[in-house]
Amino acid sequence: MALLKVTSPHAHKGHSTAQLMRLVILATLPGFLALVWFFGVGVVFNVALACLACVGFEALAIKLRGRPVMFYLRDYSALVTGVLLGLSLPPYCPWWIVVVGSLCAIILAKQLYGGMGFNPFNPAMVAYVILLISFPVEMTQWAAPSTLLEAGQTLPGISDSLQKIWAGVPIDGYTAATPLDIMKQNNSLLVADVYANEPAFNTGTLAGAGWEWANIGFLIGGLFLLSQRVFTWHAPVSMLIALTVMATLFHDGGSSSSGGSPLFHLLSGATMLGAFFIVTDPVSSAVSKKGRIIYGAAIGVLVFVIRHWGNYPDALAFSVLLLNFAAPFIDYYTLPRTYGHAKARRATEKEE
Amino acid sequence: MTSLIRIRDIPGGIHPPEHKDQSLRLPLGSVPLPPQLVVPVSQHIGEPATPVVSVGERVLTGQLIAAANGVFSANIHAPSSGTVIAVEDRMLTHPSGMSDTCIVIETDGKDEWIPLQPCEDYHALDKAALQEKIRLAGVAGLGGAGFPTAVKLNPRSTEVIDTLIINGAECEPYITADDMLMQTRADEIIAGTLMISHLLHEPKDLIIGLEDNKPKALAALQKAAEGTRVQVVEFPTKYPSGGAKQIIQILTGREIPTDHHSAYIGVICLNVGTVAAAWRAVRYGEPLISRITTVVGETLEIQRNVEVRIGTPIDFVLAQHGFDAKKASRLIMGGPMMGFTLPSPSVPVIKTTNCILAPTLKELPPPAPAQACIRCGLCADACPASLLPQQLFWYAQAEDMEKLQAHNLFDCIECGACSYVCPSNIPLVQYYRAAKGSIRQHEQEKEKSDRSRRRFEFRQQRIAKEEAEKEAKRLARKQAAEEAKQKLAEKAAAAAPAPQAEVVAEAVAKARAVQQTPEEQQAKLERILAAARNSLEHAQQPLVPNEEGAVITQEQLEKQQARIKQAELKVSEAEKKLADFMATQNNSTAAPADTPAPANDPVAAAIARAQAKLSMSPEEKLRSTLESLQTRLAKAQEKANAAKAEGSPTADALQQGVEKLQQKIADTEAELAQLAPAASEANAPSAEQHAAEAAIEKAKAKAAALATMSEEEKRAEQLKSVETRLQKARERLAKAEADNDPNIEAFRNGVVKLEEKHRELQDA
């Protein structure tokens, strides 16, 4: 009788990596729908194109590296990168922006480092930053949310958007400053006045029309993932707390130099998308629980610092990349205390 | 008695499906005697036992058939009566499928027992006798590791045991052997607990701990424990709460410091089965010849717990339970988390066989292909030892042994929780085992080579010392001779170069003799290198499956890789050593070879030089070489001049030698200048004689010091001190006995230990 000779454990349980990735994609749905609702079909095109391009590049890279293509594609990681990249690009941006972004994400940031699991930086964020620096004009034109449109105007239709995306045919007045831009530019009005006067705010309730709902959508998705134990709470929660603390410190009673309320920061820009879908990317973050708390908190602080004092429209990508750099360093100093050891060791220590 | 024990949580842990009820539906069964019993002599941790029966001998049930080999071993008894038909190597119940001595008994079906010596009241025995009874019965940990129980029950006198934990957690899925035992023999467990408590000087807490998925066992134990000090405590079910470290943490909150035993923190932890076996050993005099085993898995018609004799072939047990080999994928001894696959179904049940698991392919499907680690951290969340399995995996792949140790690889208990949860199906534990293995191997090898290096150095020093002493004598003699000669020359005023030449010849011969050893060394190094190359070749040979049709597993491949690495390392080490050796050899043979003329003291200087070189920096080395070269130059010059003046025929050759020396000095100076620009102070040719003598002196002193440290003397010293201590301890014991001191037991223990040590030293 031929007996299978394998070592323990013989049982295995839990999600497979592919299942985890599918859950992540599923969890972006509420945020995605909110974005589509407020910003139109451009979001759909972005996500679809980014997914296609990412999977295509992934397949190409794996083929070139002489690995079994289907085996690696089935882990869905390229698709996740595509979805996240598509969600973070401005709707109705030219098609080549999306394709170049996908190329950077998959080839530069992931496969060149050895593929899944070996990338030190979050691929979607690398792509975002490269695009932002290379094509600032295209990357800073955000569509106006539907609530901001004049009476009689509608969100760009499918054919308009396709023409805009593929041929660069301009659409009139589809862009608008984001709430973050407005808050940053403001230096004369009290926060309360900004909320009352700026259309981007007074057509919304908490943190600017459209954005607040997108953020709430991603928050819901994130909570779902937490409940499924797809990731642990440490990094996202500490990031959100750090951001809240910073925003509270510099709220300045809502004066004209205020950075905006904590709620405003939590629900604008890429905060929730970042907290639950980017910061939780396990590959490029710190490994231990303690490490992940530090990692998340530092991102939260940096997000606020760059938003408030920096020059970029949103800070998440930069903060995440900076902390990706720092992750190995954090790991060195946050080894957990092992059973039977009086204190935690440093990774630099040798066996005594 | 209700419990006052506070239950703590352990970090990590998992909740795999329990699969426990399927083996609990039927009552405890039994397996008939097989036609043959195969009893391995090594069923425990430690030294294998030594067979004490011979082929053809008739044995009775319970008769000693293999005797414990030292303290760290266990007796083996005949599981049933019959005839010994073989004492030979058979495949062991071990993951590796290796073979070792087994005693094969053809049973006669009579099951005729040797007369047993029951003991109604263990309080009547003194503790040493009680311990001896347990030891003689061959009781070893039945929970899995097979640690000889008597060793555990004999903690160091410095370790005060305040807690005795009886482990009934049984956290592995499928296994219910302990559960069944607790349900059916609760009173034996309680009695055993009390007995062991007595043996350990009544620890404060006696706790039987079990997971809360065994309500029947809990009830039975609680009933049996009524009116005793034993506390029966249940805690939440979570794998691996049954690990010794984990159950101790759950019940006491204490952690065993790494590199220590549990006794160090005042805890002794025994499996329930072990306690029952110890009790039977004392109460009924029964040796450990059977155990309760769970026979479970969907390939079986009957799934239940059985009482089975040690040595019963597992295929025999399976056949009794309607095993369907067609449906089976693997056979596991132990549970699905930590058990191992059996190399063959014919291996026997041993003392640690708590479960035979015969799952279908559907129950335990073959492992899915591993994907990349996505560093999700699920493994770290599951690890009960608070390790970072993903980092360990990373470093194990990179074979970064230092980092592995810095991440506490050796605190991994191989529970498998990390592999279980890993979404990428990475066989993490397999990597850890391989890494641990190669680190251990590496350390052993290092230890070995260190030892031989020390031995080699010691030998070198001894040789140098002997030579130095001889040389000193020779110098003295020569000086006297020269003085005499000078006097003679003064008297005779006649030139006679002949004796000088003789002296030269002698010195050259001496120098050659010294070199004899280096040649031998070279040969030896070459031999080592050849051997290393050989074993590398051997390791590189393609793997052959050790069974027809078996596949070569990843693990085997890895092991081979490790072996090849190891062999390569050895080859390169050997090559390097040889190269180094050749280099030094060339240097030192070159030097005396081209300057045979200075007859004064080449050998002594060479020795001094070699000696000094051992502990010199390169700069110092160069400088000393320079010094000696200059001395030699001065002498050679003198001689050459003298020869010229006399018109001797050797004058030319001598002059050539002088020139060579000058060249060499220039070279050395250049080298030295490179090493340290300030090398000009090496112009003290008069000091060199002192230097040489000082070096000899130093060598002598060193040698003397080494000699006093020789092993024998050390041992003698120890022996003497042990003897004095023993003497004193005996006196103290006698006094204690006279006074009826309460600590008399401790004194006696001390004396016994000292006696042991004394014997060891004498034997050594």
Ligand code: SF4
């Ligand atoms: S569970 Fe597996 S995939 Fe996740 S971090 Fe651990 S080893 Fe990597």
Ligand code: SF4
């Ligand atoms: S096998 Fe080792 S590393 Fe994995 S969970 Fe268990 S103790 Fe931790």
